[in-house]
Each structure stands twice: as structure tokens, then as C-alpha cells.
Amino acid sequence: MLRRADAHGLPRGDATTTGRGTLAETVGAADRVVWDDTNRWYPALLAAGGRVERAYDLRLSRAILRRSALTAGTPFATRPPGEWDALGAAPAGPDPTLPARPDALFELGGATPRGQVAPSDLDPLPELADQLAALAGATGPDAPGRLRLLVAGESAGALVAAEMHHAGLPWRADVHDEILAGVLGPRPRPGERPARMEELARTIRAAIDAPPTLNPDSHPDLLKALQYAGVGTRSLRKGDLERLDHPVVEPLLEYKRLQRLLTANGWTWLDTWVRDGRFRTEYVVGGVVTGRWSSSGGGALQLPRQVRRAVVADPGWKLVVADAAQLEPRVLAGLASDERMADAGRGVDLYAGIVASGAVASREHAKVGMLGAMYGGTTGDSALVLPRLARAFPDAIALVERAARAGERGESVTTRLGRSSPGPGEAWHAAQTGAYAAEGADGAEGADASARARAQTRAWGRFTRNFVVQGTAAEWALCWLASIRRRLWELGTGDVAGAAAEPLARRAHLVFFLHDEVVVHAPESLVDDVAAVVAAAAEEAGRLLFGDFPVDFPLSVAVVDDYAQAK
DNA sequence: AAATTTCGCGCG
DNA sequence: AAAGCGCGCGAAATTT
Numbered sequence: 001m002l003r004r005a006d007a008h009g010l011p012r013g014d015a016t017t018t019g020r021g022t023l024a025e026t027v028g029a030a031d032r033v034v035w036d037d038t039n040r041w042y043p044a045l046l047a048a049g050g051r052v053e054r055a056y057d058l059r060l061s062r063a064i065l066r067r068s069a070l071t072a073g074t075p076f077a078t079r080p081p082g083e084w085d086a087l088g089a090a091p092a093g094p095d096p097t098l099p100a101r102p103d104a105l106f107e108l109g110g111a112t113p114r115g116q117v118a119p120s121d122l123d124p125l126p127e128l129a130d131q132l133a134a135l136a137g138a139t140g141p142d143a144p145g146r147l148r149l150l151v152a153g154e155s156a157g158a159l160v161a162a163e164m165h166h167a168g169l170p171w172r173a174d175v176h177d178e179i180l181a182g183v184l185g186p187r188p189r190p191g192e193r194p195a196r197m198e199e200l201a202r203t204i205r206a207a208i209d210a211p212p213t214l215n216p217d218s219h220p221d222l223l224k225a226l227q228y229a230g231v232g233t234r235s236l237r238k239g240d241l242e243r244l245d246h247p248v249v250e251p252l253l254e255y256k257r258l259q260r261l262l263t264a265n266g267w268t269w270l271d272t273w274v275r276d277g278r279f280r281t282e283y284v285v286g287g288v289v290t291g292r293w294s295s296s297g298g299g300a301l302q303l304p305r306q307v308r309r310a311v312v313a314d315p316g317w318k319l320v321v322a323d324a325a326q327l328e329p330r331v332l333a334g335l336a337s338d339e340r341m342a343d344a345g346r347g348v349d350l351y352a353g354i355v356a357s358g359a360v361a362s363r364e365h366a367k368v369g370m371l372g373a374m375y376g377g378t379t380g381d382s383a384l385v386l387p388r389l390a391r392a393f394p395d396a397i398a399l400v401e402r403a404a405r406a407g408e409r410g411e412s413v414t415t416r417l418g419r420s421s422p423g424p425g426e427a428w429h430a431a432q433t434g435a436y437a438a439e440g441a442d443g444a445e446g447a448d449a450s451a452r453a454r455a456q457t458r459a460w461g462r463f464t465r466n467f468v469v470q471g472t473a474a475e476w477a478l479c480w481l482a483s484i485r486r487r488l489w490e491l492g493t494g495d496v497a498g499a500a501a502e503p504l505a506r507r508a509h510l511v512f513f514l515h516d517e518v519v520v521h522a523p524e525s526l527v528d529d530v531a532a533v534v535a536a537a538a539e540e541a542g543r544l545l546f547g548d549f550p551v552d553f554p555l556s557v558a559v560v561d562d563y564a565q566a567k
Numbered sequence: 568a569a570a571t572t573t574c575g576c577g578c579g
Numbered sequence: 580a581a582a583g584c585g586c587g588c589g590a591a592a593t594t595t
Contacts, residue, residue, distance in 0.1 A: 263589055517579080
């Protein structure tokens, strides 16, 4: 069931019951759609050549409003969990241009996974009314406005995610194969190691006098063999191995590097995830508690730099790659209204600005210091320069410290637009009270328990410390994405061949998003406009979050033929 | 045999 | 021993 709504999100006209077949006609004239789950409707609509201008995603918005501290006093937030809370995300797709995902558990219209409610059973109208009431009842500075912006951004993100899945990331399988063959040797037969890796395996065995049966992929066996050969290591981590002085280290690190490429982004990956020159992943909007996106399929948010050369624009097209420079510290400056940090960020390089302010001696110190402040680092250079940063930027540092203390007390924290962190959970509380009981007891066990509890306390403080920054940065990114999407559409079609029936075929469109970075696939004739669009959108995002507070969000923008050229 | 855990590494 | 935040994924080991 769908419902027409006006520009304020208020229902207009009668409810419409529709099947997917008639969806394109049904929403064709609507300026805004409210639906249970973007993933359930939008892929088919896109496949039918449709597009939605604006949407309200009830599932995603509900998740935010049920937990937000800003709506905590409303009946909506305090009601016990209901059917809408059990609503699982629909799978993205099916996309007619792509065969079913190899591991797809179910298809649209098929069985509903255990424990999840089929959305068709639920009436969106009362749910929408409830959510609008919760929004209206939000409390705090600018409360309704901020939360409305957040749910609008989250919903727009869902549109972007579905559209990116539909369009796919241009991917040249032949270039990818070239990269693999260059490093690993030609594609081996199934079950065999690539030539270069087999060679390295032999070198590794020779260096530690191991039998030819030693499989370097077996951690326990390899670790034992290393210890037997007198290589003093207790792990196989790259960082640990690098510190060792032994002839086996170099071939072993090289082997691991190749093994990683082969298993994560090798020929199997190519066969599985690239079809007809496109890589399609499923973006999971709000997949991270902080509001960041995650992805499912192909490890899309971990594409190694090594293979990005295979991301190539179509003939007559370019990739416009834009990333926000030092997004998180800038967001922190805005969150804390720290004018001195905002000043330091006036240029393209905030860390250089911090050095210029005299707070620290080097860019590296500025960087590890800020990262430590936002992550809760307590060791090394990061801890060393923190006091200097705290003196130079007291407001910013105080904000993350407050967030950490709140987490240590078991309280939740909230982003700029109103996304609140989850509580620490039962095990955490149990450890706290358990440790309290153990304090009185003598002996190593009591001390142990309370040490563990303290470590957990601090760990949750680091989580909430980071939550406010990472979560607000994710909100900035949502606003950025939504603005880019709207502005790209307004650019219209480029001077390029393409099917007229396909809305994106001749328009610049988003094809990739990675936390603080976007890739737009654009007809050559539009690249200057696209570069202007992403910059204007970044400015708009900053204004939406921080109003008149003068914090800048500069971008680095590259117009390239392949993704690897961007950095 | 299937499900779950461990380790490690890629990305921001 | 733990260790600065957030993730997804694959192979081998381990458990059921």
C-alpha cells in the first residue's frame, strides 16, 4: 500500500493499493513517496524506467526515531516493540540487468525470513502519522527541524543507494584481469596456487627449513614452523612480522599480500560480482550504528587501491571523484562551535592549519593527535600531543571528552541531527556490578574482574566518544549525497549516446560512495558542471548541519578516466 | 556435514 | 595483556 503525500509529508488523497507492476504509473505524478522500505519498491521502479523525487522511508526513519534522545519523551519511543520493529530490510533487487545474487536467500515475493514481518501486512498510514507526531514532539534545540532533516537525509540516502545499485560501478574485467596476471601470474586452474605464490611458498619453506607439506595458509602450522625455526613471533600479523629480522619475513609478507589480493579481489571475485561491465553491491543505509553505510556483497567499501584501475569510465564519459578533506575533525569543530579549530581548517589542509596555529610542531603530530582525540588513543605520539591540542582547541577536545565520560557512565550520546547511540548492553552492566561486588573481595580474581570491568568501561567511552563525530560526519555525508543527487538531476542530460527510456543513461549519476567520498559517472560534456555540483553540495551540507557557524568543508575533486588516477 | 569462531587485512 | 573508532569478507580451525 502506498500513499500520496504533499511537500510537508502530510497525506494527500486516498491510500493507493498497488502491485509493483503498476508502481511506475502510480507514483509517476507524485512529488514525494512514503513507503515501508525503499528497497522493497524502488529497484523495480528504477528497472521500469521510473524515478522518485523524494521519499520517506518508514523503516529507516522508525529506527532513528525509536532511539533518538530527542524523541525519548514521546509515546512513539516508549511503546513496546511492535511489528514495524521486526521489519527486516528487503534485499536490494532483483535487478533485471543482473542475475540473482549467488547467495540470495530469497527473492521478492518469496518467503519472508524467519522472525521478520512481511511489509505488505503492515499499514503505512498509522505508522506515518505516529512518526510525524514523534517528530513534532521532539524536544531540544532545533529539535523537530534537526530530526526532520535527519530522516529526510536517511530516506534520500536510501534512494541514492538503490540508484547506485541500479547503475552499478563501471568495471573493466579485462583491466582487472591484467592487474591480477601482472602480480600473480596467469589465472591458475581451480584448486591450484598462482605461479608466483607457489614460488613464494617454496622460498618460505626453504627459509625456515620446513617440509614441502607446509601450507602457508594454515595459521597454526605456519606459526609452529616459524617458532621451530627460531623466528620469534607469536602472531602472523603484518605489523608483527615487519618488526622481525629474518630472511623468511620478506617472502612471507609478499605471499600474504598476494594471498589477500587473490582471495578478496581475485578472479573468483570478478566472476561473482562483475556482470556486463558493472560491479553491483548492496549498500546498507544505516548499516552501522553510527549512521554510516555498510555494504553487502563484494566488499565494496574495501576496494583495495590496487584494483581501482579497473574502475573505468565508459567511452565519452568521465569519473568525477570527490572526497571531503579531513571531514571528521571539521565536523568536530562544527559540533563544538570551536572557532579556533574552524580557523585552522580555513584552508584545504586542516592539519597544516593546526601546525600554523602553533599548537603542534608537525602535520603528522596534528593528524595522529586529532585521530587520537576522536578515537580515544592513550598511547604513543597521539597521547603525547593531546594536551597541546586541548590547550589550543579547548572546545573541540572538551566535546569528545564529555562524550567519552557519558559512555563510561553507560549513558547514550547523540549526533548533531539526533541519532542516538545504543546502550552498552547487559553484559557491560553485569561486568560493572560484578566488579563492584568483587572490589570488596580479596584475591586475584576480584582484582581481575574489576580490571576487566574498567577496561570495558573505557572501551564504551571510546565508542561514544567516536560516535558523536563519526555519526555527525555520516549526517554531513547524507546531506551531501542528497544535495548532489538533486543537483545532478537538475543538470539534465549530457551530450552523449544512451537509451532515452533509461533515466540515468544520459545523465551524470552517482556510482560510488565511501563515507566521505563520492564517484560520479558523467558525460564528458558535463564534467565541469558536476565538479561545481559536488562543491556546492558540500557547502550546502555544512550549512544544513551547522548553520552560520563558519566551518569549511573543502573537497579534493578529480576528473579522471579511472578511479586509481584520483589519488 | 554444517554452523560458528578465529585470525587477519582491506577501506574510511 | 591490552592496545585508538567503525565495518565486510575469506580461509582454516573449531565446535556442534
